[in-house]
Structure formats: structure tokens, C-alpha cells
Amino acid sequence: MSWIENRFEEGMIITSLDWAINWGRTCSIWPMTFGLACCAIEMMAIGASRFDVDRFGAGAFRASPRQADLMIVAGTVTYKMASRVKRLYNQMPEPKYVMAMGACTIGGGPYFKNGYHVVKGVDLVVPVDIYVPGCPPRPEALIEGLMRLQDKIRHQTVARDRWNSVKDAAFSPATGAN
Amino acid sequence: MAPEEIADLLKKQFSDKIAGFTFETAHPRIEVRADAWPEVAKFLRNDSRLQLNFLRCITAVDMLEDEQFVVEYDLFSARMSAKSGSPWTITNEVAIAVKVPRNSATIPTVAHVWRAADWHEREAYDLMGINFTGHPDSVTDHDGTHPRRILCPDDWVGHALQKDYKFPMEYHGIPAVTEHEQTRPIH
Numbered sequence: 523m524s525w526i527e528n529r530f531e532e533g534m535i536i537t538s539l540d541w542a543i544n545w546g547r548t549c550s551i552w553p554m555t556f557g558l559a560c561c562a563i564e565m566m567a568i569g570a571s572r573f574d575v576d577r578f579g580a581g582a583f584r585a586s587p588r589q590a591d592l593m594i595v596a597g598t599v600t601y602k603m604a605s606r607v608k609r610l611y612n613q614m615p616e617p618k619y620v621m622a623m624g625a626c627t628i629g630g631g632p633y634f635k636n637g638y639h640v641v642k643g644v645d646l647v648v649p650v651d652i653y654v655p656g657c658p659p660r661p662e663a664l665i666e667g668l669m670r671l672q673d674k675i676r677h678q679t680v681a682r683d684r685w686n687s688v689k690d691a692a693f694s695p696a697t698g699a700n
Numbered sequence: 701m702a703p704e705e706i707a708d709l710l711k712k713q714f715s716d717k718i719a720g721f722t723f724e725t726a727h728p729r730i731e732v733r734a735d736a737w738p739e740v741a742k743f744l745r746n747d748s749r750l751q752l753n754f755l756r757c758i759t760a761v762d763m764l765e766d767e768q769f770v771v772e773y774d775l776f777s778a779r780m781s782a783k784s785g786s787p788w789t790i791t792n793e794v795a796i797a798v799k800v801p802r803n804s805a806t807i808p809t810v811a812h813v814w815r816a817a818d819w820h821e822r823e824a825y826d827l828m829g830i831n832f833t834g835h836p837d838s839v840t841d842h843d844g845t846h847p848r849r850i851l852c853p854d855d856w857v858g859h860a861l862q863k864d865y866k867f868p869m870e871y872h873g874i875p876a877v878t879e880h881e882q883t884r885p886i887h
């Protein structure tokens with residue numbers, strides 16, 4: 523949506539347009555298939571019939587980052603995997619969101635002290651929008667995280683370029699660890 | 701064949717290349733000198749009385765106080781049995797221990813004797829730093845010629861399961877945390 527973002531001044535009345543765009547974005551958050559460890563089992567559970575994340579329009583797990591809006595980092599991120607996480611994040615089209623699922627991605631989790639190869643929080647590699655704690659989080663918690671992400675999207679406006687300018691400065695592909 | 705009988709057989713065949721025995725444990729093992737190990741391995745696999753054709757696993761132990769590594773090879777002989785209902789029988793079963801000094805940990809490879817040793821030796825190099833010479837999947841870099849790493853990235857420094865391993869405090873710009881220190885920014 524970069525053709526429209528940042529084209530309006532702050533005071534301009536674009537609420538209806540905002541509402542329509544945000545409604546579209548909120549109800550079609552396509553996650554990327556990105557299970558790294560045990561948390562992925564719970565992520566798979568939300569796609570199945572009992573929890574059925576399709577109710578929120580987020581059930582279309584894409585196999586390619588280029589078709590995805592949300593990266594649910596589900597599992598332990600190792601140093602070896604970190605460069606891949608970063609690359610996949612850079613390949614996702616805007617608007618893109620990252621959800622850190624589980625203790626491992628939030629801060630190293632069970633490997634905080636003695637995991638020589640574990641990244642101590644995926645926010646050291648990519649910017650994170652939503653943190654869902656737990657080891658692993660229950661599927662309900664993940665759905666709750668998804669709904670909080672929807673809240674976040676509902677408050678976006680096309681007048682301002684979200685936090686992307688800040689984010690890109692901190693995590694540009696040129697300067698970031700890759 | 702009991703481990704004691706296997707030991708007798710090896711002693712007769714190789715005399716001083718067999719360094720010792722430990723039988724009073726749950727894990728009876730025969731100790732073999734490192735330089736004679738491939739030769740002994742071939743014998744263990746090919747001899748018609750032994751036929752130890754299956755390498756179950758390789759265990760590397762870091763004896764920091766004794767300044768040595770112990771590498772144990774668990775072998776057994778799996779044969780097709782004529783009886784119906786039990787397709788395989790395990791007859792001979794023994795472990796071979798090879799001890800090497802910690803500062804020059806080099807053992808000739810046995811990957812050409814048991815194919816299973818290929819990945820196990822790569823793992824033993826990756827996590828313990830034991831160099832298996834003549835390994836079919838070797839690379840040459842600043843650490844010399846050694847089996848290719850299997851779990852850690854190729855540019856990893858050190859061997860993580862050694863008892864005196866120092867945790868990396870930074871890897872490709874990503875900070876780290878350990879029990880004692882951290883380079884991760886504190887918010």
C-alpha cells in the first residue's frame with residue numbers, strides 16, 4: 523500500500539478510507555508457515571477444527587514469505603536460523619507483522635542461561651509486534667495474540683506510515699545482521 | 701558370544717594393540733589403541749565368529765581431569781533368524797573404547813567400515829572436537845582438515861560439549877546471554 527501511505531497530511535479526513543483498508547487487513551492476516559520447534563505444534567492446532575483460526579481470516583498458512591502478512595515465529599531461534607529468519611522477514615511484502623510465540627522467541631526461554639546457540643529473543647533479529655508468552659502458549663493464547671494484532675491494525679492510518687520509517691532505520695537489510 | 705570371549709579373541713589376534721578391558725559394568729568394553737583401531741574394526745566386522753555388522757552409536761566423553769577424550773563405539777551383530785516371529789537376532793554385543801589425549805585428539809575414521817560412523821563422527825567432531833582423520837566428508841579450513849560440522853554452522857568457533865567450552869558472546873552481530881555475563885542490551 524505504499525502508493526497511498528504517507529501521501530496525506532495529518533489533519534486530513536480519511537477515516538472511511540482508513541476503516542475500509544484496516545478492515546481488509548484485519549480480516550485477512552495470512553500467516554507464514556514458520557514452525558521452528560515445539561511451539562509449532564500449538565500453532566498447527568489453531569489451524570485445525572477445534573480452534574479454527576479461519577474464523578479470524580488468518581487460516582491461510584502460506585508456504586512463501588511473499589504471500590504472507592504475519593510471521594508467527596513459533597519455536598527456538600538458533601544463531602544458525604537467525605539469518606534465515608531475517609531473510610524471510612525481508613522478503614515479506616508490506617504491511618508485515620511479526621508475532622513472537624513462546625518463551626524461546628521472547629527471550630531464550632529454557633535456553634536463556636545454558637543455550638550456547640540460542641538467540642536470546644527474536645527481537646534481536648527482527649522487529650516484533652506481539653509477544654505471546656508460554657512454553658508453549660495454549661492455542662487460546664495464540665488466538666488472543668492474533669486478536670491483539672487485529673486491534674493494532676485497526677488503529678493504523680494511511681496518513682502516517684505506521685512505524686515503518688523507524689523500523690526500517692533500525693533493521694534495514696543493509697545494516698542489520700544478516 | 702560373551703564380551704569376555706570377544707576380548708580373548710581380540711587379544712589373540714592383536715596382542716598389544718588391545719589396551720585393556722572393563723567387564724564389571726553394565727557396559728562391558730574393550731579398549732583399543734587409536735592407531736590400530738581401523739584394522740581392529742575391520743576384523744570385528746568381517747570375522748565369521750563375530751560379524752559385528754551394526755554400529756549403534758558413538759559416544760564421546762570429555763575426561764577433563766585425566767586430560768583425555770574417550771570415544772566408545774557400541775557394536776552388535778544383527779542376523780536374520782530362521783525362526784518366524786523374530787526377524788532379527790542380536791548375538792554378539794560389545795563396546796569398544798578408544799582413548800586419546802585431549803590436546804591432540806585424533807582417531808582414524810571407521811566410516812568405511814560402518815557407514816553409520818560417517819554422521820556420528822561428524823557430530824563427535826562438531827560438539828567434542830575429536831578429529832577423525834581420513835573421514836570421507838572432510839573439509840580444510842583454519843582449524844586444519846577435519847570432518848565437516850553437522851549441527852553448528854560451518855563458521856562456528858569451538859566445540860560446544862567440551863567441559864571448558866566458552867560460550868560465544870556475539871555471533872554475526874547478534875548479542876548473547878550466559879549465566880555470568882550478557883551483551884544483550886538491557887531495556
Ligand code: SF4
Pocket residue numbers: 559560561562596597598623624625626627631632656657658659
Ligand atoms: S517456548 Fe517452550 S514450547 Fe515453545 S519452542 Fe521454546 S521450548 Fe518449545
